[in-house]
Amino acid sequence: MPNQHTVQIGARYELNGDLVEVINQANGRIFMRGVNHKGALYLPETEVDQLIRQGRFVPISSALMDQQKALQLVRLDAAQRLKLDHMSYYIQNLIEMFHGSLPRKKTMAAVAIMAADRGDPKPPKYTKLYEQMKLFLANGKNTLALVDHATSKQLRPKRLSQESLEVMQDYIRHHYLxxxxxxxxxxxxxxxxxxxxxxLHSDSKLDIPSPSTFYRALEALNSYDVDRARLGAKAAAKKHGFGKGIHVPERLLSRVEADTQEVDVHLVGEDGIYIGRAYLTVLLEVLTSSVIGWSLSFTPPCFEKTASALSHALRMREDGSPAGLMEELVVDNGPEFYNASLLALANRLGFTVRFCSKGQPNQKPHVESFFRTLNLQLIHGLNGTTKSNTTMRGDYDSEGEAVMTLDEFRAIVDDWILNYYNKTSHGHRYLPANVLWERYMDKMNPPKVFTVEALSFICISTHFCTINRGRVRFKNLAWSGPGLPIIENNLKTSQKVEVLYDRTDLGTVYVRDPSSGTFYQADGVHSYQFGLSMYEHELVQKKLKEEAKLFTGEEARQTLRRIWQALSESTANNARRKRAHLRDVRNNPTQNITAPNNLSDDAQHINEHIELAEEIDLELINDTLDDDDDYETFELPRK
Known part of the structure; x- marks a missing residue:
């Protein structure tokens, strides 16, 4: 039984409550995409009528008529235009008379009277009227629907045999896709x-199609299916992506986007020896496109790095540059953001963390655009730049041309953000970011900022230990201060004290006197500790344990340097190993496939399987629906 409902390409329906749009129809299947969730859906044509009767497939809006018909209407001659006017007159009057139905006898009698009044010698037959009225109503009573399709005499194409078609479809499916x-x-x-x-092996010869016939078969394929098969699911989704603009309330700091990227420039140490690439974490206020906080260091993505950038964003500024506590922080699912520590910090400070869907960087487009601007207007013009890829870099020796230290590079980036990026207009905005910040700032309720002392506790952790000879120790680190011997003298045997330390900077700790509750400052005994994060120190300890070396300040500094360099080189080394392995296989195809051993000396000092992610306390996260195309919001419990 043929389908009663005709599905039009471009029409929109509600499928089980989700709004979808028909993209293509071929091979007995209807290809649709979700308007909101953007997923790809396939519906057999035989199921359409049943789903419509069940109320699960509901027409919402019809497809617009082909714009070519509007041009065809303009090109009609006098006779064709008169014929169109007659048909339009019949259809509109019949709708008024019978309210959409067409009883045969009454319809033909009414048409005969109307034809006599208009002087039409050849009024349309009932079947023609029925088809035209159905088309007219299906297209929202659009007169263009009544325009006849332009016809031209064409030679009927030669049809391939069914077996030839099956072989062609098989080759397309298994070899082209x-x-x-x-x-x-x-x-x-x-x-x-x-x-x-x-x-050669059959008496009945199969038809061999021409290349043009084969190419027409390829053109008839659904472009999304072709890209999904040839490019991959992510590339196809990106190529066929669509979406609405992100609505941002006209309220300062209502939405802040954050991201971390490895900077495209090689750096050296104070001795001029190559180290590697640094990591930059940026917090960008969306309404004004102002960068309010950033952290640039060799520290790989971790919570400590995010906390450092967040602390910078919340810091009180004497120059009045943009800063303040956000309402919502939009981040991806990287280890520096997706961890229990950040969720707990957000709960304590009172802002919401919103996670983008996996593999959807376009859900935080403003900070992605910032990094693109940073690369094109600054980074790719510096000595030692790696550019974005090997094609752009060409024969440029990035490592050999590296001349900047981290401190020098940090000063350049700070100057560029404060005095260039935050003082220029971006996107559709016609005013500089700092001017927009002043314009949107509520003088009666300015952004909430904190002093340096208050922010020192943003990433504070505690540890209990004893005091030995005026020093406290934790994980092979030691701190000393003038107040510690006094506390030690008042302690009982084996009595422990509480030590507060900043996970982003282990250079200074605070020791609490159990008797008075007073905190005394203690400084690190090794220069290695200053500016060191706990995440980096744990990597150093792990590597020294593997190498069975005693922990000393000098040994730790050298190990940390090797870790920075190895992390920076890991991607390049992996690509280099693959190319060398493929080259060896081509040169000697009979040899067994073995893992190549062409790592650099520095890269061999680090375990390639270092876990960068921090374990997440799932008790902080309520169960939410997993939707790969929408934001995932985690509700944090209030105390």
Whole structure:
């Protein structure tokens, strides 16, 4: 039984409550995409009528008429225009008379009277009227629907036999739709060779199509399915992506986006020896496109790095540059953001953390645009830049041309953000970021900022230990201060004291006197500790344990340097190993496939399986629906 409902390409429906749009219809399937969730859906044509009767597939809006018909209407001659006017007159009057229905006898009698009044010698038959009224109503009573399709005499194309068609579809499915992206001409030649081989062993010869026939078959394929098969799911989703603009309330700090990227420039140490690439974490206020906080260091992505950038964003500024506590922080699912520590900190300070869907960087487009601007207007012009890829870099020796230290590079980036980026306009904005910040600032309720002393507790952790000879120790680190011997003298045997330390900077700790409750400052005994994060120190300890070396300040500094360099080189080394391995296999195809051993000396000092992610306390996160195309919001419990 044929389908009663005709599905139009471009029409929108509600499928089980989700708004979808028809994209294509071929091979007995209807290809649709969600308007809101953006997913790809396939519906068999035979299921349409049943779903409509069940109320699960509800028409919402019809497809607009082809714009070519508007041009065709303009090009009509006098006779064709008169014929269109007659049909429009009949249809509109019949709708008024019978309210959409067409009883045959009454309809033909009414048409005969109308034809006599208009002087139409050849009024349309009932079938023509029925089809035209159905088309007219389906397109929102659009007169363009009544325009006849332009016809021209064409030679009927030669039809292939069913067996030839099946072989062609098989070659398209198994040879053309592959991630290796073989050329269409190569697949066509394989297909023709297959048909020729079949014809050699059969009396009935199969038709061999021309290349144009094969190319027409490829053009008839759904472009999304082709890209998904040849490019991959993520690349296809990106290529066929669409979406509405992100609505931002006209309220300062209502939305802040954050991201961490490895900077495209190589750096050296104070001795001029190459170290690697640094990591930059940025917090960007969306309404004004102002950068309010950032952290640039060799520290790889971790909570400590995020806390450092967040502390900078909340810090009180004497120069009045943009800063303040945000309402919502939009981040991705990287280890520096997706951890229990950040969620607990957000709960304590009173802002919401909103996680983007996995693999959807366009859900925080403003900070992504910032990094693109930073690379194009600053980073890619510095000595030692790696550019964005090897093609752009060409023969440039990035490591050999590296001349900047981290402190020098940090000063350049700070100056560029404060005195250039935050003082220029971006996107559709016609005013500089700092001017917009002043304009949107509520003088009666300014952004909430904190003093340096208050922010020192943003990433504070505690540890209990004893005092030995005026020093406290924790994880092979030691701190000493003038107040510690006094506390030690008043302690009982084996009595422990509470030590507060900042996970982002282990250079200074605070020791609490159990008797008076007073905190005494203690400074690190090794210069290695200053500016060191707990995450980096744990990496150093792990590496020294593997190498069975005693912990000393000098040894720790050298190990930390090797870790920075190895982390920076890991991506390049992996690519280099793969290329060398493929080259060896091509040169000696009979040899067994073995893992290459061409790591650099520095890269061999670090375990490639270092876990960068921090374990997440799932008790801080309520269960939420997992939707890969929408934001995931975690509700944090209030105390």
């Amino acid at each position: 592959k991630t290796t992206k073989p050329p269409a001409l190569m697949v066509y030649k394989l297909f023709v060779a297959h048909l020729e081989e079949l014809n």
